[in-house]
Amino acid sequence: MDRPFIFGIPVEDEHFIGREEEIQRLANNFRYGVNTILLSPRRWGKTSLVNKVARLVASKDLIVVKIDIFPCRNEYDFYNTFSSAILKQTASRFEEWKDLAKGFIERLSPKISLSPETQSEFTISLGITPKTHTPEELLGFPEMIAKKKGCHIVVCIDEFQQVGEFPDTLNVQKRMRSVWQHQGNVSYCLYGSKMHMMSNLFQKKSYPFYKFGEVQYLSPIKLSAWTTYISDRFKRGGKLISEKLIQQLCESVEYQSSYVQQLAYNTLLLTENEVTETILAQAIEDLTDQNSGIFIEQVQSLTSYQLGFLRAVLDGIHKGFGAKEIRETYDLGVPSNITRLKQSLINKELIELSENGVIIGDPILRFWLKKVL
Numbered sequence: 001m002d003r004p005f006i007f008g009i010p011v012e013d014e015h016f017i018g019r020e021e022e023i024q025r026l027a028n029n030f031r032y033g034v035n036t037i038l039l040s041p042r043r044w045g046k047t048s049l050v051n052k053v054a055r056l057v058a059s060k061d062l063i064v065v066k067i068d069i070f071p072c073r074n075e076y077d078f079y080n081t082f083s084s085a086i087l088k089q090t091a092s093r094f095e096e097w098k099d100l101a102k103g104f105i106e107r108l109s110p111k112i113s114l115s116p117e118t119q120s121e122f123t124i125s126l127g128i129t130p131k132t133h134t135p136e137e138l139l140g141f142p143e144m145i146a147k148k149k150g151c152h153i154v155v156c157i158d159e160f161q162q163v164g165e166f167p168d169t170l171n172v173q174k175r176m177r178s179v180w181q182h183q184g185n186v187s188y189c190l191y192g193s194k195m196h197m198m199s200n201l202f203q204k205k206s207y208p209f210y211k212f213g214e215v216q217y218l219s220p221i222k223l224s225a226w227t228t229y230i231s232d233r234f235k236r237g238g239k240l241i242s243e244k245l246i247q248q249l250c251e252s253v254e255y256q257s258s259y260v261q262q263l264a265y266n267t268l269l270l271t272e273n274e275v276t277e278t279i280l281a282q283a284i285e286d287l288t289d290q291n292s293g294i295f296i297e298q299v300q301s302l303t304s305y306q307l308g309f310l311r312a313v314l315d316g317i318h319k320g321f322g323a324k325e326i327r328e329t330y331d332l333g334v335p336s337n338i339t340r341l342k343q344s345l346i347n348k349e350l351i352e353l354s355e356n357g358v359i360i361g362d363p364i365l366r367f368w369l370k371k372v373l
């Protein structure tokens with residue numbers, strides 16, 4: 001049986017809704033070779049969007065390579081993942097692979113496992129080290145393949161913020177930028193789930209990736225798209241939900257895509273015939289409980305100062321934390337504590353900076369904190 005709502009994993013086909021403008025913009029960037037940095041809070045749909053656009057634009061002349069570097073811990077880890085993904089996703093057959101990588105693999109003893117049924121399925125473990133290849137050579141690898149094949153390649157790197165955690169990260173970033181910015185046949189789409197780390201990499205003037213490409217912010221999926229999708233899924237289950245309650249549902253989680261889907265699912269399970277406000281309220285409680293494990297993990301190691309800071313934000317204080325009265329009410333310690341407190345909570349992804357000052361961006365986290373703090 002089909003799952004009525006999907007959350008926690010990238011969505012596709014009928015589960016992918018809205019985002020018409022973002023799809024067009026990103027597709028054009030892919031076609032015209034414009035580097036793009038995608039930014040959004042967690043679980044808004046970056047990976048799903050890139051997957052969608054990749055399927056849309058891919059052709060013989062435009063190859064989209066998708067790489068997830070979440071497990072990479074250092075520069076050469078990255079090069080191994082990067083090079084094998086590029087090889088694998090640009091060559092359709094093993095023979096072509098050998099030809100494309102000529103001049104590149106002779107120095108390696110790659111472990112290649114062919115699938116028993118078909119010669120087109122293979123896994124590669126390249127074993128690249130600083131002794132076999134220089135960083136510049138490796139970073140130039142997609143350009144070499146694009147030229148050989150006479151095509152354009154878009155390299156999409158998910159969880160790119162990992163690069164910011166590599167040892168000697170600034171030099172690694174400098175090397176990447178200096179090679180990539182001169183490539184005429186390859187462009188990049190970089191995105192990741194840790195928004196504040198991604199913002200640091202791309203929006204600080206002193207960082208090598210500053211102004212590397214167009215920064216695209218994901219906006220929330222519109223109410224009209226959610227209305228069609230949610231009411232349709234309720235109907236299929238023989239249940240009803242009014243447009244007003246769909247709007248209420250979306251607003252209660254501030255249109256955060258994954259939460260909308262999970263909350264809609266909770267609501268569907270609680271509904272016998274038609275959704276009521278009481279049912280929706282219960283579904284929000286359930287959503288909070290379902291996420292409490294993650295929240296507990298996020299807050300359990302906080303100091304009393306950090307907890308005090310969160311209490312202040314929950315009470316509607318967004319700036320001026322250094323004021324004596326606020327520091328005393330919320331037990332924030334001395335004024336010199338404040339900057340460090342703020343930064344540590346940003347790093348833990350509990351708070352973020354908005355135009356109006358410090359906020360807790362996750363509506364369900366806010367709801368939960370109000371109950372437990």
Ligand SMILES: Nc1ncnc2c1ncn2[C@@H]1O[C@H](COP(=O)(O)OP(=O)(O)OP(=O)(O)O)[C@@H](O)[C@H]1O
Pocket residue numbers: 006007008009010011015016017018019040041042043044045046047048049192193194221257258259261262
């Ligand atoms: N276009 C969409 N239509 C419907 N639901 C969506 C859409 N995009 C995202 N979602 C919802 O959000 C969830 C997360 O999507 P996805 O993994 O693409 O987000 P992400 O921004 O890459 O997340 P992360 O920040 O964890 O990397 C999906 O499981 C789905 O519930």
Ligand SMILES: [Mg+2]
Pocket residue numbers: 046047048158192193
């Ligand atoms: Mg993602």
